[in-house]
Amino acid sequence: MTSRTILIPLALSLAMPAPRVCGQWTQFGPPGVTGSVTSIASAGGVLFASSLGGGVSRSTNGGALWSTTDSGMTDLRVTSIAALGTRIYAATAGSGVFVSTDLGMSWAATGPIVIPQNLLISNNVNSIAAIGGTLFVGPGSYGAFYSSDGGVTWLPSGSGLVLDAVNSYIGVDSVILAGTASSGVYRTTDRGTTWVPSNTGITETAIMGFVRDSTRVLAATFGGGIFASGDRGATWTPMNGGLADRFFLCIGAVPIAGGGTVLIAGTLNSGLYRSTDHGASWAPVALVVSENTVSVIFVTGGNAYLGTRDGVFRSSDGGATWSLMSNGFIKSTISSLCVDGGRVFAGTLTGFYESDNRGVSWTELNQGLKAPVTVVAVSGTLMAAGTSASGLFVRGAADTAWRGTGLNSPIPSQITALAIAGRVILASPSGKGVFSSRDGGTTWTFGSGTGGGLQGDLVEGFASGGAAFYAASNGLGAFVSADSGYSWALSNTGMKDFHAHACVVSGASVFLATAQGVFVSSDPDAGWVPQNNGLENHSVTSLAASGGIVYAGTADAGVFVTRDGGGHWVASNTGLAVSVVRTIATDGQYIYAGTAGGGTFRRAVAELLSTLGTPLGVQTPPGETDGFLLGQNYPNPFNPSTAIPFSMRRGGHVTLAIFDILGQEVDRLVDGPMDAGPHTIRWTPKGASGTYFCRLTITDGGTRLLYAARTLLLLR
Secondary structure: OOOOOOOOOOOOOOOOOOOEEEOOEEEEOOOEEOOOEEEEEEEOOEEEEEEEOOEEEEEOOOOOOOEEOOOOOOOOEEEEEEEEOOEEEEEEOOOOEEEEOOOOOOOEEOOOOOOHHHOOOOOOEEEEEEEOOEEEEEEOOOOOEEEOOOOOOOEEOOEOOOOOOEEEEEEEOOEEEEEEOOOOEEEEOOOOOEOEEOOEOOOOOOEEEEEEEOOEEEEEEEOOEEEEEOOOOOEOEEOOOOOOOOEEEEEEEEEOOOOOEEEEEEEOOOOEEEEOOOOOOOEEEOOOOHHHOOOEEEEEOOEEEEEEOOEEEEEOOOOOOOEEOOOOOEEOOEEEEEEEOOEEEEEEOOEEEEEOOOOOOOEEOOOOOOOOEEEEEEEOOEEEEEEOOOOEEEEOOOOOOOEEOHHHOOOOOOEEEEEEEOOEEEEEEOOOOEEEEOOOOOOOEEEEEOOOOOOOOOEEEEEEEOOEEEEEEEOOEEEEEOOOOOEEEEEOOOOOOOEEEEEEEEOOEEEEEEOOEEEEEOOOOOOOEEOOOOOOOOOEEEEEEEOOEEEEEEOOOOEEEEOOOOOOOEEOOOOOOOOOEEEEEEOOOEEEEEEOOOOEEEEEHHHHHHOOOOOOOOOOOOOOOOOOEEOOOEOOOEOOOEEEEEEEOOOEEEEEEEEOOOOOEEEEEEEEEEOOEEEEEEEOOOOOOEEEEEEEEEEEOOEEEEEEEEEEEEOO
């Protein structure tokens, strides 16, 4: 029995496994799964559970402890799993079907595709089932495909089946039934060669799952309750006695001691129902799960398992009582991270979490909060959480629960950016610009903008430095405010990509994350310079900075680090099992990466920096540590001007001079003391096209700290 999951926002219970150590990065929670558990199966004595975004987890002790090995699985959005002998198959939401021949330790895509008709018409596979020796899948809204050779080749499953998403399959003697998303039940008596609709007696045609009970088969529907058939799916009878909720997601039959079975069925909003009389009457089961949603039921031996947003539950007494069995099931998607006063805070699909031991364990803080949480900000005793659809919530030292804010009226919306700077809270409701509050979120002032106007713009990140506030705009680039968010000025000169996702201040420079890398400015009024050496062709999702070091999280390549103001970026991913980084934060001692489907990873900053070696372009005298660097100018070649970046670990006397091909000095851009930090100097030459050299000398009290040169090419 397989079933499709309807994904909805949920809260999350507290179950925190021990950390999983992966090389230099260490994986922590908070607990939970990316969406509900989508499917459960068993093969070779191993139990498997999948989630949409977290891949497949496995347990060798009946669910008491879980581990995940996603080696070879390039798409972790697993919609359904099925076992065929000792092989386990995983259907994904975008990459077709994967197979594991070693009980989930490694995975490979099914195929190869050797003839055109073997190609699945869609790689978005909703469901998979093994009936006899044949695999059936539901790709997209294109009916059913089958494979009789273990997934090597896939063929369309006969004629007559409507073009609709197939959610579930079941074999009943020589008959196979397919439950569709909106067209009811289809039936085949020739193993899929021909199909006919079979909905006599069914009043709701969204079929979510099947189960066989003695001589009958039962179907769970989304809106019509439970139906039963005693003639292998030819006709159906409603079985809804005692049901207060008829929106079902799954159904199962559990063997009980002494013989016979008990039926259980999971709903969208009312938890679990149980029937001891083959479906004639139903009663609710006491089960504490987030928002009372049960998305998957799986039965093996004498145990029954439930898939929920909280993880996996198990019952050994016919479904009467249940225990959470999710130790090791770290599958949370982290939407936002922040650090404050030695504490780490995370916003996830299931709510708000706090860790007072740098991510080792987490405490759920969801009283009064409506998940999912999209962005978090904390300063001292004031905490703020933006949600995906319920607006902004705040919580102070005197509060025992979260409270809504004035920003939620009249209609709450998704909060896409959030920051607390001093007494000011900055928040951006989706597409509505920037609002600021100075009284803990009770009253709000709308921030107007110049240029394109900040009202109606999608803001995804804030940063502050000195007296200035910065906003990353997904569509217009960057905005700057010099009055704590009352008014904003557009700043995107020099930017190639206006789709900005995050910003951070490091020293005297502002860094902006975009879909085409990072842009840096020491004066946003003057413009921005791309700084992507080593970070080419990566979409940057998030930024963090501490001590002159800047960290970048990417959408496809993990974490990158720069120590020279963006002049050179170095990948730092040893042990980082998930390459999709949604958010990044640092407290100076550790760097935290929030991932899609892998929870939070942590790495010591000192250890990370020790692996990077000496940055390119640094010529450091003996006995002097690194931290001084001349970066490559950008653009290069250039016309009419170029930006020259350099970074100083500590202050000193700086001389930056330009020489022509004959070695004659043609310009002196800097000659005087400068403070520590990253700097960018723009050069607009007056001479002809040709090759030039810039030479940077940094001294302190007669000691030369850096002497380096770069080649510049001017093309008129």
